[in-house]
Amino acid sequence: MTTQPFLPDPSLYNEDLAPIPQEKRDWTWLNMATVWMGMVHNIVVYEAAAGLMAIGFSAWQCLEIVAVAYVVLFLAMGLNARAGTRYGIPFCVLIRSAFGPSGAQLPVILRGFCAIFWFSVQAYAATQAVDAIAGTIWPVWKTAAAGVLGMPLHRWGALVVVWLLHAWIMNHGVTRIRNFELIAGPLVIVIGALATVWALKVGHGPGPLFAVPGRLHGWNFALAFAGGVTGMIGMWATFAVNIPDLSRFVRSQRDQVIGQAIGLPVTALVFTPMAIITTSATVLLFGRAIWNPVDLLLTLDKPLVTVLGGGVIVLATLSVNVVANIMPACYDLINLSPEKLNFHRASFLVLGIGLLFAPWLWFSEAESIYRVLDIISGLLGPVTGIMLADYFILRARHLDVPDLYRRDGCYAASNGWNPAAIAAFLLGGFCANLGLVWPRAVWIGHLSWFVGLAVAAGLYLEFSRWTALGRKPRQV
Known part of the structure; x- marks a missing residue:
């Protein structure tokens, strides 16, 4: 056990990045579960089934894909969350163990960029x-x-309202976020269940989409199934990296595992059929599948339904944004300048940067959005692999926490950069996206997250052995 006094480098430490003492970790399994409930039922996840069914999967096959993807995510996040719960540290601090205090900025900036973009x-x-x-x-x-910067004034007014709602929730930090999710998560599930009851009544059963058989068979089915699983994982690849940002508040490993088990795979398997059944009702009512909830509300043309349904969409979006995007982005920005930023300042900075992304211009180029984010997800798979290999194998689940806040500690590597992690990250990311530059390897895209994770983890362990920079720290 180290006897050195805790004298952190000011460029690596402030109160928001500091380890949370055990006595202040007050999130239970219920808090963790409701946080995930608030994230899983968002518009992107709602529409994901549309993409899978458009490829040629049946509704039941879509559920199988969702089940496999979320079980894999649960396992990855459950493992990656353990260090956060044990030591009370966020992702941007934990990643220093593998990449070094300076090299850690590379995955932190990548994760922060993706978080702000998704928020926007x-x-x-x-x-x-x-x-x-x-x-x-x-x-x-x-x-x-009248149009201003490519958007009508009435839409600008709506945008201001949404940004102010985000600011209101973030204004009181993590406590308000936890309390908000405790209400928002279950409430949206209840309202989704009511919409499903309505859809079952309209369709006199599960509806036409559940009756449509799959069109894929043999090798085409296997490749498409793998691609569907990877795509579902890709939507949460960012959170598989920074899950310690949440698990650091949880009081025990048991709580974080139970909470994620209920909130992640279970909620996903409840929410996805809701989306499919509700969309089935639109086929009967309007002769076409309407997957965008806002379009559905406007098509129904019932003022009360539009107001209440729109409110649910806003609530669901707030619940996913504040936890999955704004909160991790805040920690990432704080990590860049802990001497000048705290959680409150960083949250407003995220809101400002998110506005600069001009999301209303990107919506007409949806394919470009997902192409860029797929590449980023392919790069975050290697980060997940390196984190797991570092903590569970190289460090044997023991970290010298004070040294994570020093530039001359056991994680300093080569002037703050660990070449083993940097090389493994770049090579793993290249392999994951190899199909983009080599047509014969396009099949790798169906398994990009898995390929990136496995390649980067293996290379990191091997490179660490070569450089002898992966020595275990003092056990604490």
């Missing part, structure tokens, strides 16, 4: 809902149609 896109989805609500209550709202 999700927030604009909520903006559309607020715009629909306002236009329903005050028809004059839509008359402000």
